Amino acid sequence: MTRPGAPIALQQAAAPPDALGRVLADLRISVIDRCNFRCPYCMPEEAYPEDHSFLRARERLDFEEIERLARVFVSLGVRKLRLTGGEPLLRRGLPELVARLAAIEGVEDLALTTNGVLLPRFAQALREAGLKRVTLSMDSTDPEVFRRMSGGRGELDQVEAAIAAAERAGFAPIKINCVVMRGVNDAGVLDLVERFRGTGHVLRFIEYMDVGTVNGWRNDRVVPGAELVRRIDARWPLESVSHSPASTARRWRFVDGGGEIGFINSVTEPFCGGCARARLSADGKLYTCLFSRAGHDLRAPLRAGESDGALRAAVAGIWSHRGDRYSERRAELRAAGVLEHVEMYRIGG
Numbered sequence: 001m002t003r004p005g006a007p008i009a010l011q012q013a014a015a016p017p018d019a020l021g022r023v024l025a026d027l028r029i030s031v032i033d034r035c036n037f038r039c040p041y042c043m044p045e046e047a048y049p050e051d052h053s054f055l056r057a058r059e060r061l062d063f064e065e066i067e068r069l070a071r072v073f074v075s076l077g078v079r080k081l082r083l084t085g086g087e088p089l090l091r092r093g094l095p096e097l098v099a100r101l102a103a104i105e106g107v108e109d110l111a112l113t114t115n116g117v118l119l120p121r122f123a124q125a126l127r128e129a130g131l132k133r134v135t136l137s138m139d140s141t142d143p144e145v146f147r148r149m150s151g152g153r154g155e156l157d158q159v160e161a162a163i164a165a166a167e168r169a170g171f172a173p174i175k176i177n178c179v180v181m182r183g184v185n186d187a188g189v190l191d192l193v194e195r196f197r198g199t200g201h202v203l204r205f206i207e208y209m210d211v212g213t214v215n216g217w218r219n220d221r222v223v224p225g226a227e228l229v230r231r232i233d234a235r236w237p238l239e240s241v242s243h244s245p246a247s248t249a250r251r252w253r254f255v256d257g258g259g260e261i262g263f264i265n266s267v268t269e270p271f272c273g274g275c276a277r278a279r280l281s282a283d284g285k286l287y288t289c290l291f292s293r294a295g296h297d298l299r300a301p302l303r304a305g306e307s308d309g310a311l312r313a314a315v316a317g318i319w320s321h322r323g324d325r326y327s328e329r330r331a332e333l334r335a336a337g338v339l340e341h342v343e344m345y346r347i348g349g
């Protein structure tokens with residue numbers, strides 16, 4: 001039996017594949033459920049007013065607990081960690097967590113997804129702590145539309161400042177996420193493409209998903225990635241680039257050498273078949289799918305003093321029973337009334 005906190009040998013056996021043969025490779029860690037934005041597709045203001053009760057500090061995993069669980073996951077085959085939220089930069093001392101995670105033997109990639117507001121303050125410290133990559137969210141280049149898409153909380157200039165700070169800190173090229181909602185920001189898609197063409201940064205359009213229960217999702221608000229490809233290709237011809245089955249993004253590049261662009265078509269072209277991702281919420285629940293209804297509590301055994309070996313066995317057992325493929329079954333499940341999912345701000349993108 002392994003002592004709590006003792007380093008876990010990397011040579012230990014990886015987790016068995018899940019019930020559909022998918023191998024665990026990727027862990028997304030939500031470090032906080034709070035956010036300084038109220039994006040309508042994620043945390044609409046009506047559902048998350050100022051007095052909403054978010055997790056209290058003691059309910060969240062502390063950095064030691066996150067590191068310990070990350071070591072468990074890495075010992076089971078995870079090679080890629082992504083920090084997310086809520087807004088991860090609202091978690092005090094994030095560079096310290098990054099340094100702890102970067103020091104884990106076996107971690108090949110360590111990334112952060114952020115809305116960028118606080119990035120200028122932390123970019124350099126995050127880089128020095130060992131963060132490898134940054135993904136920023138930008139839903140429009142029109143200041144008014146951008147403000148609306150942040151729930152009236154953010155300004156376009158803040159994301160531009162974040163991009164500049166990320167470049168200065170050495171994170172370039174960066175990925176830029178844009179969630180497209182029909183009738184809200186889809187008219188500005190070509191402007192966004194123009195903003196990032198030739199910069200080396202990779203813009204990715206994400207189909208508006210039915211995560212959570214409060215974002216008022218409607219199928220007719222989804223703009224299929226294929227429709228965007230046609231629109232962009234008519235202006236700047238595109239050619240497809242091969243992608244790995246585990247990757248969420250369909251990749252294209254501009255024929256004229258203007259760089260690459262990605263499409264995360266989770267609604268119209270589900271990629272459950274290659275999904276190697278586990279998700280850990282800020283309060284220590286393991287979710288095996290972005291659309292899970294419930295998580296598996298790892299905080300209780302962790303705080304009860306379970307050994308690393310017992311935690312490994314618990315995670316491996318949960319993974320081996322995983323049969324989630326919500327996106328592939330969306331129509332059938334929604335028709336059957338399965339509409340309850342964990343909120344995205346709790347487990348990150």
Ligand SMILES: C[S@@+](CC[C@H](N)C(=O)[O-])C[C@H]1O[C@@H](n2cnc3c(N)ncnc32)[C@H](O)[C@@H]1O
Binds near residue numbers: 177208
């Ligand atoms: C939940 S956020 C957390 C990190 C950070 N606050 C941010 O916005 O980048 C991660 C990603 O999920 C995306 N997202 C949130 N709700 C979504 C939805 N309903 N459909 C598609 N993507 C969504 C966001 O645009 C963002 O790029």
Ligand code: SF4
Binds near residue numbers: 035039086115345
């Ligand atoms: S998408 Fe990110 S920035 Fe927007 S509300 Fe959700 S967590 Fe906050």
